[in-house]
Amino acid sequence: MRKIIKNSYLLISVFMLLILAACGNDTTTTDGNDSEAEKTDGPVSAKIGVISYLTGPGAAYGEAITNGFNLALEEINEKGEVKIELDIQDSAGKQEQALSVAQKLMSSDDIVAILGPTLSTEMNVVGPEADMNGIPIMGTSTTAAGIPQIGEYVFRNSLPESLAIPAALEKAVEKFDAKSVAILYGNDDLFTKSGFDTMKAVAEDMGLDIVTIETFQKGQSDYNALLTKIKDLNPDLILASALYNEGAVIMDQARKMGIEVPFIGGNGFNSPQVIEIAGPASEGLIVATPWFGDKEDPKVQEFVGKYEAKYGKKPDQFAAQAYDALYIMAEGLKNAGEADRDALRDALAEIKDLDGVLGKFSFDEEGDVVMDPTVLVIKDGKFQLFE
Amino acid sequence: MVLELKNVTKNFGGISALTDVSFTINEGEIFGLIGPNGAGKTTMFNVITNMFLPTSGEINFLGEKISGTKPHKITDKGICRTFQNIRLFSQMTVLENVLVGRHCRSKSGVFSSVFRTKSQQSEEAMTREAATELLDLVGLSDYEDVIAENLAYGQQRRLEIARALASNPKLLLLDEPAAGMNETETENLFDLIKEVQKKGVTVLLIEHDMPFVMKLCDRITVLNFGKKLAEGTPEEIQNNKDVIEAYLGSEEDDDLDA
């Protein structure tokens, strides 16, 4: 009798396994042979896959990104020049899952392009696969070096650190007449490590004296030791390649310790959250960004207004980049004139000076971003243009 | 002379568990080691099998010094033991327990085992044959596939002896083999040990069941507080004043009558 109870465990689990396998099978079926039909006349209709970081510690990024997509989607479909459908999938920020999901999207014939994934680590895995299968893929938040170089089907519209950091650094050095810098970076994260590599190269190019290079790890709470060391070396500027979570805490502890010099951050440091976490200690953070929500541009203000009305919060750079990305896709589809992967790729590569909320946008020959970043500084409790 | 202990002393911290104990065991003997609880009998076993290193003194087995040799090497040389509180491989089957006992008499390694070379196959067959014979000897042939912990207590004791015998020992150490057994079981055990002796195995046993010891053993050594109190044939021991006093003086005064 006890045997039977015991073994029911196994039966149940086997049964569950079967059900799960069955579920896995079903989810890929889609009701889409309409792409062929739409080809002849009327607007181009296409389905685009989205891979986003929707669950787990970085879910906030994925949420902002998908919000940006959805807002753009509504507007584009309303205009009616092209008709787009999105298939949004979660990757939980993990390479394995991103790759699985990408396979799922790529193997479905009516998906013409992929937006995402969120993290550069994921793109490093998904990019080569997409390139080999000949499906255009565009990152909206992948800023690490080398992403568009993966292949000719790989694009991005996120401002790489190699554009953002020199812009911020040049302006700051000029303004403060800085000679020496200390560099801080999170060494266990692709994003911040990649930002650091750029920072170091730029600082060396500019002939700045790097007094020290210090590292920290994700989730660290005590930065006193390295800040004390930096304080002692007394640099003119501190370059911090950090995500805003750690970055804000670093600024807070630095100001407490009496370090008053400006901080220059990378893309990941650029978030209103910094002000929220560090409060007055965040004053003096300089970042370069494609996105400035207070820009006096009707296009920008319209986007901010709509976004706020719909999602109840101000859009950040991730939302803005995603919003523009879908417009880029729509433009590409319109120019391609058909829902075809290769045609779309060629059309995307041709895009020049497209007006978006981030400014004028073009791809260079590698599929990377060409645009002028805006340099901002935190002053009086908010981001302002840094002049 | 199979085993020779010369002035063996074992200290734990400041407390000495064995002090200057010497005795010798001759080939083919059944040798008893008795004494009140805490007299150092099990410590003696642990020292002989080198689970503990003796603090001083020397132990010779078949004329070879063995103190300082690793326990598994000692088994290899021909000493194997059972435990006071039965330490079978409780989740294994009866047969598997005996097969493990055969470990040091076989030598196939990872690759010969996985690829089942000819020599491995014949070795495995021989191992199984020997194990089956031993189970026959201890009367457990019907229980080959039973998980060891499901055996009755007396059967577990016998299985432990079979497992120890599987290593072809020249000297078998039995730690209270009759403990917890009923009369029939004890009688069977008596026959079994005699049978083992006939096969040419020397036996050293610790036992509290005095009539059993007196009947079974050729010679006996008495330990008390880690010191050797007396040594001799069963009659000599039974009539030894010191021994009687030690047992009467100890809390377990029923030991002699049991």
Added chain:
Amino acid sequence: MLLEQLINGITLGSIYAIVALGFTLVFGVLGIINMAHGEIFMFGAFIGVIVTSVMGLPLWVAFIAAIAVTAVLGYMLERIALRPLRGKQGVSHLAPLISTIGVSILLENLSHHLFGAGNQPFRNAFAEIQIQIGSITIYLVQILIFVISVALMLALSYWLSKTKAGKALRATAENLETASLLGVNTKRTITTTVIIASVMGGIAGILVGMAFNSVNPQMGLSMGLKGLAIIILGGMGNVKGAMAGGLLLGIAETLIVAYGDSGYRDAVAFITIIFILLLRPQGLFGKNTAESGR
């Protein structure tokens, strides 16, 4: 600079020590490594944030709330993850390790949902009070942390060696069955222990929040792993060893950042424990017993 770095090191070390005291207490009595301790610590910190920054209540309320919540967590840990395994036949000694790992994963991800993944600031006027000595700034919080950790250590060793409850605890640690035969209510003793240890974690959480103004769900993991390293460094179950080990590690980490490579900061703890375990399994301050480490 050395002096300032030493202060940094002692502050960090004192926090490590309080976390380690919680580990060591549970290990001393139950022989279990409570892998969930770091996450309970993190919960304590979050409660502190919610009470002070979000609800705007005074600091002492935060302490009480954190103590209450971590006490409940401690009770649930004992009830759900530890008690069912105790005295059960055929349960390996690794079972409690694995089940507390389960609790830690559960709590970490629960806090993602409850508090969000990001850093929460711990705003409190008390954290701003500072004392200026020459060029060196010392925050009152830093002194407080050190004092609390020393006080907890002293109280704990007094409690264990002098009071009746403490003796019951030690008897339980010696031998569960014997203690219950002697009339010690072992069930209650164990529950008390786990609760006290958890509360110490909660207190450490608030102190970290105040000292570093940063609370996030991942802090439990890194703090927990450090705590583990410390109890091995100081000898398992050794109260004074945990204190000394904590301070030592805090200072060592600070100095490696100050004079070495900050990238290897996290490795210091683990390289040390690997060496300690191999060379002196009883820990730096443990007694040398024949069977330790086996």
Added chain:
Amino acid sequence: MLGELLNPYHLQIVSFVLINIILGISIYITLSSGQLSLGNAGFMGIGAYTSALLTINFEVPIILGIILGALVAGIFGILIGIPALRLSGVYLAIATLGFGEVMRVIFVNWESVTQGAIGLSGVPHLGREVFKTLTAIGFDPEILGLKNNQFIYLIVVSILLLINIFIVWFFVRQNKSRVGRAFAAIKMDEKAAESMGIDITYYKVLSFTQGALLAGFAGALYAHVMAYISPADFAYHRAIEILIFSVFGGSEVIWGAIFGAAFMTIMPEALRFISEYRYMIYGAILILMMAFRPQGIIDVSLLQWFKKIIKFRKGTDHGTGIKKRH
């Protein structure tokens, strides 16, 4: 026909299942001699980095790279396994956990070789390389009615499947031999095993090394299936995931680790909607399993029950002479 059946998405998941099964077995094999190693993520990383670096920098063939990766991990296994003998139980678990963390810190900091957190991209892909070789000699997957990526993942899955079958066969046979019995004896009672003449040192190091070797092997395969690795892939969470494979599936028998790895890999894919709660469920599984079924889903008696049913079906059940007491 074949082309419609083979969905690259499913093939992809199967390939992860197969790699995870090797990881599950790696922790099982160390546990089978009674040692809990939480350092397998570290060994996995050693295997992955070794093979990736050799193939990228020295153009070593993938197969050789993978084998060398496994061997290097195995050598580290010996180096760690010998001193770790002095430790048992929780001490061993913590020391190995520490080892895993140290490895991760080294991968992060040794930037000149490992590129730190940037990771190694452009690791030769197992499937794509084979595909390239085959197309070079004029083979076209169209013959089989397959698209390129279908074919590539079919190659990956077939290779992994063959490897898995070999590994399972290897360890099933080992378990039934003198070596497997020695492992089991040490796990059940180390002192008694020693008294039975088993060289504990040798067998414990052997099983620890086998576990490290397998983990390194799985890591090397992982590198060539993902084509990108970074230190975060081999962190604490990976160690816990591997532990869960074995604890959930059953730590006493090899089939437990296999079942656990398969189930735990497929579950989050099949139930994507719960993926938000995935880790919470992992946590709960660990707690509940320890409380109610510490040996895991699949254990010895379940397997015996299965065998009996199969025998019964075949009508050849003569009774095994099992007489249970109590």
